[in-house]
Structure formats: structure tokens, C-alpha cells
Amino acid sequence: MPSKHNPFSIKALANNAVEIFIYGDIGDSWDDESTTAARFVKDLAALEADAITLRINSPGGSVTDGLAIYNALKRHPATVTVEIDGIAASIASLIAMAGDTVNMASNALYMIHAPWGFSIGNANEMRDMADTMDKFASAMAEAYADGTGKEASEFMALMSDGKDHWYTAAEAEAAGYVNQVTEALPIAASIEKTFDLTRFPKFAKQAPAAAAAIKPEEPAMPDPVKKPAAEPQATAPTEPEIRAKLQQEETARREGINAKFDLFKGREDLAELKAACLDDFKVTAEQAGEKILAKLAEGSEPIQGRVTVVEDERDVKRAAAVEAIMARAGVNGIKADRNNPYRGYKLLDIAKDSLEASGSSTRGLDQMKIVANAFTQGTSDFPVILEDAMHKTLQTSYASASxxxxxxxxxxxxxxxxxxxxxxxxxLGNLDSLNEHGEYKYKAIPDxxxxxxxxxxxxxxxxxxxxxxxxxxxxxxxxxxxxxxxxxxxxxxxxxxxxxxxxxxxxxxxxxxxxxxxxxxxxxxxxxxxxxxxxxxxxxxxxxxxxxxxxxxxxxxxxxxxxxxxxxxxxxxxxxxxxxxxxxxxxxxxxxxxxxxxxxxxxxxxxxxxxxxxxxxxxxxxxxxxxxxxxxxxxxxxxxxxxxxxxxxxxxxxxxxxxxxxxxxxxxxxx
CATH class of the missing domain: 3.90.1690.10 (phage-related protein like domain)
Incomplete structure (x- = not known):
């Protein structure tokens, strides 16, 4: 059985042949059951097979993972036969082009479209994202051209309209994507159950009717990577969910910036800076604090003498707690300063202090509840303190190891x-003498x-x-x-x-x-x-x-x-x-x-x-x-x-x- 994070399986056949199943999303960006290039390429490279049959039933996924899988298949010395059992959409259709022979079940589907992704930022960042998508499209066009024998420009034109181009098996054969249409497989009946096709516009508008239209009458074969029915299927986040998450992050950002400026209430000269910080979504609360200090320093004369930089009080306390933990644990070279407020504190004491510093009361809580709340309260520094202590210990031990x-x-x-x-x-070796006619000799470029x-x-x-x-x-x-x-x-x-x-x-x-x-x-x-x-x-x-x-x-x-x-x-x-x-x-x-x-x-x-x-x-x-x-x-x-x-x-x-x-x-x- 494939592992949770490796939803493809490899099956040994006779005569030094293997059968590989890619049944699921490509890359780790959709769910926990995606086929990642890192694992696929490693497992493929380990195969010493003369013939590979690659069975595909996938709606696509990550372009970079798909390109890596495609190149790995092309690089492998075995003869590769691709069998499209259910659906080969988006980057999965490109992976299919890696086959020396491509077959497609008569009731399967094939889809090509331009790469797409999310982008958040200003106009320049949006333009950069567009340029990146064009480069991905160019790389994909080369693969489709190599698989079909056509010009890459034809596929660039096809993808430039921004549409999803769906093909039946017969249409895919006529267009040159597949070599042969094979007998219908009941495996295609699992498409609606296995994948959320509403990510594509064609099905987003018509679901579930459109999904039902592609479902054959035959009973579905078991999907080798599908979870038991009792487990919920992971789905990509919807647009409303993405918007809600972004809105939540933006609200937290603005609250943090307002808190920074509230420390200087009555300073009218900071009003314009505050508005600019709130309007620029890239400015964090910490950056807003730095801008406030820079604004207050304008026009000030340099102070002669020693200057002390004061850290944020929360950062100072967090660093002190980390130092105290590492010193008590005997980490090499770490000693707690005498003035460290956490010197001698136990872990439970630090957990309690972190909760109270975040505004959460610990009165009436038993020890287990205090620790539980210290981990789950969103504003508690306790998880960060433990992680920092472990990370610094890890790095110190790694650096000191001979x-x-x-x-x-x-x-x-x-x-x-x-x-x-x-x-x-x-x-190139030594330079050659000119010949009798005064002509220079051509030099062969070495391998x-x-x-x-x-x-x-x-x-x-x-x-x-x-x-x-x-x-x-x-x-x-x-x-x-x-x-x-x-x-x-x-x-x-x-x-x-x-x-x-x-x-x-x-x-x-x-x-x-x-x-x-x-x-x-x-x-x-x-x-x-x-x-x-x-x-x-x-x-x-x-x-x-x-x-x-x-x-x-x-x-x-x-x-x-x-x-x-x-x-x-x-x-x-x-x-x-x-x-x-x-x-x-x-x-x-x-x-x-x-x-x-x-x-x-x-x-x-x-x-x-x-x-x-x-x-x-x-x-x-x-x-x-x-x-x-x-x-x-x-x-x-x-x-x-x-x-x-x-x-x-x-x-x-x-x-x-x-x-x-x-x-x-x-x-x-x-x-």
C-alpha cells in the first residue's frame, strides 16, 4: 500500500517490467495524499526495469513537481507506456507525454490549460507572477510538442486563451496526444468520488450535473490510493476560505499597528505615517514600530556618548527564558545571567508566566491545564520559547560536533x-601554427x-x-x-x-x-x-x-x-x-x-x-x-x-x- 504522503504505487511484473500508478493530485499543495516529485523521482531512479507501464488517474497539481516527474520518466532508460485510466488533466496531461506510447481508455478524459496560481501584492508583484506563469507555460509547451511532434508555438497559442481544453479519448487521439484508444475501464467511474473537479471552471459552474455526465454506468474499481470511506477527503481551500483567512490576517496586522501608535497618542505628526502603515498591507506591526522611531528621530541632534539599543520587552523576556532553560539543561557554553528573571525557573513556571503575560489567568487551573493552555492560547509565548530553546540547542550541538x-x-x-x-x-591544447597560406586552423571544441x-x-x-x-x-x-x-x-x-x-x-x-x-x-x-x-x-x-x-x-x-x-x-x-x-x-x-x-x-x-x-x-x-x-x-x-x-x-x-x-x-x- 502507498504511504499517506506517497499516493502512487509500484507493482513488479514479469520480464523485468513494473507498473506505476499515479492516482491523485501532483505535488503537496492540494492535500496530504499528493504524489510529490521528491519521492517519485527517488523511487523511479531506484528501478532497474526494462519496461514501465505508467497508469494515470489525476486532475493535476503542481507544475514544478509535474515537470520533474516528466523529466525523470524521460531520463529513465526503460521503455515507458502510459495508460490514461480515468483523467489526465492539467499537469497530469503533461506527465502523460513522457510515454514512448500513450494509450487512453475510451471513457477517460484529457485536459490542457495554461498554468495558474495565486498572487497577492502590488502591481509589480502581479506582473512578476504573470512572467513566471509564462515561463511555466513555455516549459509545458516544449513537453507537449515533444510528445506530439508538433511545434511548441501551437501549444503556447492553445494555452494563451486561458481556457480549459477538454478532450474525449477519440478527440485526444485525433489531436495527437495519444497513440491508441483502448477499451473502456470501469476505473473512470471513480472520478467524481476521488477528485474535486470544481477547481476547473467547466465543472465549477455545472457541478454536480457535469461530474455525473462523465460517470460511466459500470461499478468503480477500488482506487489504490483512496482513503477508506469513513475518512473525510481533503480538498483545496475555496475562494471564500482564502478570503476569510486573508481578512483575518489583515485584521490582526492592523490591530498590531494601531497598538504601536497608541503608545504615542496625541502626537499629530504621526497621523500621516499611521495612515500610510495601515494602507500598506506589506508593513507589519514590528516594521511600523521601526518607522515610528525613525520619524521621532528626524531633526534630532546626535547624542555624544554611549548609545544603548533597547529591545522589545517581549523579545527580551523570551530570550531570557530560552537562556534559562538551556543553562539549566547544561547546554555547552550557555550560562544564565545573574539578572535573568527566569534563572532557576522550572518549565511549569515559565508556562504559567507566559500565560499571565498574554493576559490569561491561571487562577484555579491545575498543572496539566496550565501547560495545555500555554500551548493553545494564541498569544502565549511558551511554544515559541520551547522551540527556540530546542533549535538553539540543536544548532549548538551540531556546530560543536567534531x-x-x-x-x-x-x-x-x-x-x-x-x-x-x-x-x-x-x-584546447596548444595554439597551432598558421598554414603555408597564412590561414588559421579551426580548433575542435573538446568534450x-x-x-x-x-x-x-x-x-x-x-x-x-x-x-x-x-x-x-x-x-x-x-x-x-x-x-x-x-x-x-x-x-x-x-x-x-x-x-x-x-x-x-x-x-x-x-x-x-x-x-x-x-x-x-x-x-x-x-x-x-x-x-x-x-x-x-x-x-x-x-x-x-x-x-x-x-x-x-x-x-x-x-x-x-x-x-x-x-x-x-x-x-x-x-x-x-x-x-x-x-x-x-x-x-x-x-x-x-x-x-x-x-x-x-x-x-x-x-x-x-x-x-x-x-x-x-x-x-x-x-x-x-x-x-x-x-x-x-x-x-x-x-x-x-x-x-x-x-x-x-x-x-x-x-x-x-x-x-x-x-x-x-x-x-x-x-x-
């Missing part, structure tokens, strides 16, 4: 969870090499119960946050060394089918113990590497020596000794590798006697650790517990590790 990967690996960034390319260009890296998500959930707060059990969440921070750092370290350990310590298999360290790559030294001679040989190997085109030497120099923990002392002696420590007898021979390495790294994660040399990762990166959007620290999210009597915290870390190039490193298996 790691070695950052000393010999490159650090990169990726924008999403797709496979991202890293290119290495060839060279390059490509490696890929892809981020994935790791993480865990921990729960903080109200009982733990009443019991003042700091280890229940601060202690766990501390361990999770260290676990996040340790996960990257373990992933890097697991990659290096593949193929018996020769590293992962590269795109050329050979391990990172391979005789054909010219980066494996003659096996021998760690010594001046073996390190000198590895230096020569690295310096002898040529560029991709083989035109010139890269002349790379080792900067980092990576050894098992048991060889760390020997490695440091060799690197720093003035004379060759391996020379026997009384003759002193200068150490020819003295100071060769700027960093000697020893780790218990390496076993045996093998050792590695790496060039500086900024000069010749061999292994890269890439983080989603460049965020190198783990992220903490809080959610009010429904199945837990308290609060849940989710810690996630988005990163990927990959070997990029073999030229900047060398390996010796030792002895």
Missing part, C-alpha cells in the same frame, strides 16, 4: 531534490565530463508531552535536541566514509563504470606501508594527472592526508620530521615530503592500513557534500500534537554526497 569530512570534501548547494550536474571542461549529485532528506520526530513539562524533565527535549544535533553532524560524516568505503576502499563507481580509485584512473599507488617513499609516489601520481582532453598536466599537489586512526601518529611524524624517519643507519637523509600536507586527518571510520591523499577541495574537488539551498545546519519544525498529548518536533537535514572527479586524489592500500 567532523573530518569538511577538511577534505568540497561543500556545495543544490536548489531542489533533482539530480544536479557538475561539469568538467576539456582543454567535457559530467557528474551528478542529488540531495535527500534525513530526520526524526520527537515528542514533548505535557507530563514531561509538569515533571520538569529537561532531558525529554533539550537532551534529545542535543543528541539530534550531534546525530545530524554524524550522519554526514558516516555518509561520506560509507561512500569512500565502497569497492573495498576504492570509492564509489563513477560514470565510466570504474571505481573512484582505479588503475585506469592513474590514482592508485603501489601497495606499501605509510612512509616517505609511498607518499612521494602518490605526490607524483597526482601531479601527473592530465586534463580531460589529455592536453596538459594538471600538476595537482596533495594538501590533505587521510589515514586510519592507528596511523595518525606516524603520519604526523612523517609530515613534520626534518629527516627521513625511514632511513636506516646513521646517515641522515632530508625528508622529501616534509610539510607536504597542510592537514593530517586520522579517523576511526577508516579500517585497515589503506590511506588517501587529497588536493585542496577548492582546487580539485573529489567528493562534494551538497546542501539544499546551501543550508548546512539541520532544521527544526514544531507541530501541536494531535496523537500526542503535547507537542511534536521534527528535525530534518537535506543534503547529498557524491564523488565528482578522480584526478584530485590518490590511494594506497597499505600493507
Amino acid at each position: 567532523d573530518t569530512w569538511s577538511r577534505f570534501c568540497a561543500t556545495g548547494s543544490v536548489s531542489d531534490f533533482r539530480a544536479h550536474s557538475r561539469y568538467r571542461l576539456g582543454s 567535457g565530463e559530467k557528474a551528478t549529485i542529488q540531495a535527500d532528506t534525513v530526520g526524526n520526530i520527537i515528542s514533548l508531552t505535557r507530563k514531561a513539562i509538569v515533571n520538569d524533565d529537561l532531558s525529554a527535549f533539550i537532551g534529545l535536541a542535543n543528541m539530534l544535533g550531534r546525530a545530524a553532524a554524524r550522519t554526514i560524516e558516516a555518509t561520506v566514509y560509507a561512500l569512500l568505503a565502497e569497492n573495498s576502499g576504492k570509492g564509489p563507481t563513477m560514470d565510466d563504470g570504474k571505481s573512484l580509485f582505479h588503475a585506469d584512473h592513474g590514482n592508485i599507488g603501489t601497495a606499501g606501508g605509510l612512509s616517505v617513499a609511498t607518499l612521494e609516489a602518490m605526490r607524483v601520481l597526482m601531479a601527473s594527472q592530465k586534463d580531460i582532453s589529455g592536453n596538459d598536466f594538471l600538476d595537482l599537489r596533495p594538501a590533505n592526508l587521510l589515514v586510519p586512526m592507528g596511523l595518525g601518529g606516524t603520519a604526523r611524524v612523517i609530515n613534520s620530521a626534518e629527516y627521513d624517519p625511514d632511513t636506516s643507519g646513521k646517515m641522515q637523509r632530508p625528508n622529501m615530503v616534509r610539510g607536504l600536507f597542510s592537514d593530517v586527518i586520522d579517523t576511526p571510520r577508516l579500517s585497515g592500513t589503506g590511506f588517501y591523499t587529497f588536493a585542496s577541495p577548492t582546487e580539485a574537488p573529489v567528493i562534494e557534500v551538497a546542501f539544499l539551498d546551501g543550508n548546512q545546519e539541520p532544521y527544526l519544525e514544531m507541530q501541536e500534537g494531535f496523537d500526542v498529548d503535547g507537542t511534536k518536533y521534527k528535525v530534518r537535514h537535506d543534503f547529498g554526497v557524491a564523488a565528482l572527479d578522480y584526478r584530485g586524489a590518490a590511494y594506497n592500500a597499505g600493507q
Whole structure:
């Protein structure tokens, strides 16, 4: 069965074939049962199949997720046959174009329209949104053109009218979207029950009559991703609901701004500023406070002497509470100031203080009720205080955890969870002499090499119960946050060394089918113990590497020596000794590798006697650790517990590790 957040299923067939079902919305913007590109692309990439049958019954969803799924299917080496069982609408119709063959049930529906979305803002922001939609439409038009053999301009014109273009199976075949119309499937009967088609104008005006019109008489087949009938179906928010939410947010914003200006009642010179702040929906209450201070400071003479910046009292108290919690929990480097009003406070005391500060009385409440109200009262700072304390503990523990990967690996960034390319260009070689006629020769542009890296998500959930707060059990969440921070750092370290350990310590298999360290790559030294001679040989190997085109030497120099923990002392002696420590007898021979390495790294994660040399990762990166959007620290999210009597915290870390190039490193298996 597919999981709650992965409403597609993969079924193995005979002869190395698989059947994939996409039955539901695309992306995570509609409901909790949507097919997300992050999960789909990862699962698809893991399939080693010769043939894929993709069955679609989807009203569409996220354009970006759909494009990623489409590209993943096109990229897969298997032959892809698409079967449209019920409905392929919006971005789902584009995904169907990824098939080498596209079949459609005679009672199914197909729909194309221009991408659309919500936008809130001024005229410039609206124009930016329109430009973005045009770019999405252009990308979609290219996919439809590739699937049908027509020109992309034809589909741009089709989508430019702003209408939903619905096709029966016969119409879709005539228009070139499908190759063959197949026998009607009773699965199409579930369209009305499975999807809320009122999101599309055609059905919004005619529902339920229009939906009934597309419902065949046959009984519906079970939907593999449909919830049991007892569970309510999640639906997209309606326009009135969106308007109500926006109105609620706007009311809260205006009340906050009015409260800021009420502190300066009687100041007529602030009336115009107040009106401007209220009229500009982008101005928050905090920003309005800053504008007030700037207005009051106009025309004032600078004060000679020391200037003290005063923080908002609520922020100061919140920061003091966080500091007090972390100090009591023994978080490394955190001590509560003597003047901290929360010094020595228990968690229950802070919960009570937060409630009373928000204007809620705690008189007559038992301990469990105080904690419950501290979490549920909208103006209470208690949930924020706990989240800040956990987040800072997580970051502190992550930063203080020792790691070695950052000393010999490159650090990169990726924008999403797709496979991202890293290119290495060839060279043109030396310039050629002119021929006898004084003419210049044409130079062939060299081919390059490509490696890929892809981020994935790791993480865990921990729960903080109200009982733990009443019991003042700091280890229940601060202690766990501390361990999770260290676990996040340790996960990257373990992933890097697991990659290096593949193929018996020769590293992962590269795109050329050979391990990172391979005789054909010219980066494996003659096996021998760690010594001046073996390190000198590895230096020569690295310096002898040529560029991709083989035109010139890269002349790379080792900067980092990576050894098992048991060889760390020997490695440091060799690197720093003035004379060759391996020379026997009384003759002193200068150490020819003295100071060769700027960093000697020893780790218990390496076993045996093998050792590695790496060039500086900024000069010749061999292994890269890439983080989603460049965020190198783990992220903490809080959610009010429904199945837990308290609060849940989710810690996630988005990163990927990959070997990029073999030229900047060398390996010796030792002895």
C-alpha cells in the first residue's frame, strides 16, 4: 500500500517490467495524499526495469513537481507506456507525454490549460507572477510538442486563451496526444468520488450535473490510493476560505499597528505615517514600530556618548527564558545571567508566566491545564520559547560536533531534490601554427565530463508531552535536541566514509563504470606501508594527472592526508620530521615530503592500513557534500500534537554526497 504522503504505487511484473500508478493530485499543495516529485523521482531512479507501464488517474497539481516527474520518466532508460485510466488533466496531461506510447481508455478524459496560481501584492508583484506563469507555460509547451511532434508555438497559442481544453479519448487521439484508444475501464467511474473537479471552471459552474455526465454506468474499481470511506477527503481551500483567512490576517496586522501608535497618542505628526502603515498591507506591526522611531528621530541632534539599543520587552523576556532553560539543561557554553528573571525557573513556571503575560489567568487551573493552555492560547509565548530553546540547542550541538569530512570534501548547494550536474571542461591544447597560406586552423571544441549529485532528506520526530513539562524533565527535549544535533553532524560524516568505503576502499563507481580509485584512473599507488617513499609516489601520481582532453598536466599537489586512526601518529611524524624517519643507519637523509600536507586527518571510520591523499577541495574537488539551498545546519519544525498529548518536533537535514572527479586524489592500500 502507498504511504499517506506517497499516493502512487509500484507493482513488479514479469520480464523485468513494473507498473506505476499515479492516482491523485501532483505535488503537496492540494492535500496530504499528493504524489510529490521528491519521492517519485527517488523511487523511479531506484528501478532497474526494462519496461514501465505508467497508469494515470489525476486532475493535476503542481507544475514544478509535474515537470520533474516528466523529466525523470524521460531520463529513465526503460521503455515507458502510459495508460490514461480515468483523467489526465492539467499537469497530469503533461506527465502523460513522457510515454514512448500513450494509450487512453475510451471513457477517460484529457485536459490542457495554461498554468495558474495565486498572487497577492502590488502591481509589480502581479506582473512578476504573470512572467513566471509564462515561463511555466513555455516549459509545458516544449513537453507537449515533444510528445506530439508538433511545434511548441501551437501549444503556447492553445494555452494563451486561458481556457480549459477538454478532450474525449477519440478527440485526444485525433489531436495527437495519444497513440491508441483502448477499451473502456470501469476505473473512470471513480472520478467524481476521488477528485474535486470544481477547481476547473467547466465543472465549477455545472457541478454536480457535469461530474455525473462523465460517470460511466459500470461499478468503480477500488482506487489504490483512496482513503477508506469513513475518512473525510481533503480538498483545496475555496475562494471564500482564502478570503476569510486573508481578512483575518489583515485584521490582526492592523490591530498590531494601531497598538504601536497608541503608545504615542496625541502626537499629530504621526497621523500621516499611521495612515500610510495601515494602507500598506506589506508593513507589519514590528516594521511600523521601526518607522515610528525613525520619524521621532528626524531633526534630532546626535547624542555624544554611549548609545544603548533597547529591545522589545517581549523579545527580551523570551530570550531570557530560552537562556534559562538551556543553562539549566547544561547546554555547552550557555550560562544564565545573574539578572535573568527566569534563572532557576522550572518549565511549569515559565508556562504559567507566559500565560499571565498574554493576559490569561491561571487562577484555579491545575498543572496539566496550565501547560495545555500555554500551548493553545494564541498569544502565549511558551511554544515559541520551547522551540527556540530546542533549535538553539540543536544548532549548538551540531556546530560543536567534531567532523573530518569538511577538511577534505568540497561543500556545495543544490536548489531542489533533482539530480544536479557538475561539469568538467576539456582543454584546447596548444595554439597551432598558421598554414603555408597564412590561414588559421579551426580548433575542435573538446568534450567535457559530467557528474551528478542529488540531495535527500534525513530526520526524526520527537515528542514533548505535557507530563514531561509538569515533571520538569529537561532531558525529554533539550537532551534529545542535543543528541539530534550531534546525530545530524554524524550522519554526514558516516555518509561520506560509507561512500569512500565502497569497492573495498576504492570509492564509489563513477560514470565510466570504474571505481573512484582505479588503475585506469592513474590514482592508485603501489601497495606499501605509510612512509616517505609511498607518499612521494602518490605526490607524483597526482601531479601527473592530465586534463580531460589529455592536453596538459594538471600538476595537482596533495594538501590533505587521510589515514586510519592507528596511523595518525606516524603520519604526523612523517609530515613534520626534518629527516627521513625511514632511513636506516646513521646517515641522515632530508625528508622529501616534509610539510607536504597542510592537514593530517586520522579517523576511526577508516579500517585497515589503506590511506588517501587529497588536493585542496577548492582546487580539485573529489567528493562534494551538497546542501539544499546551501543550508548546512539541520532544521527544526514544531507541530501541536494531535496523537500526542503535547507537542511534536521534527528535525530534518537535506543534503547529498557524491564523488565528482578522480584526478584530485590518490590511494594506497597499505600493507
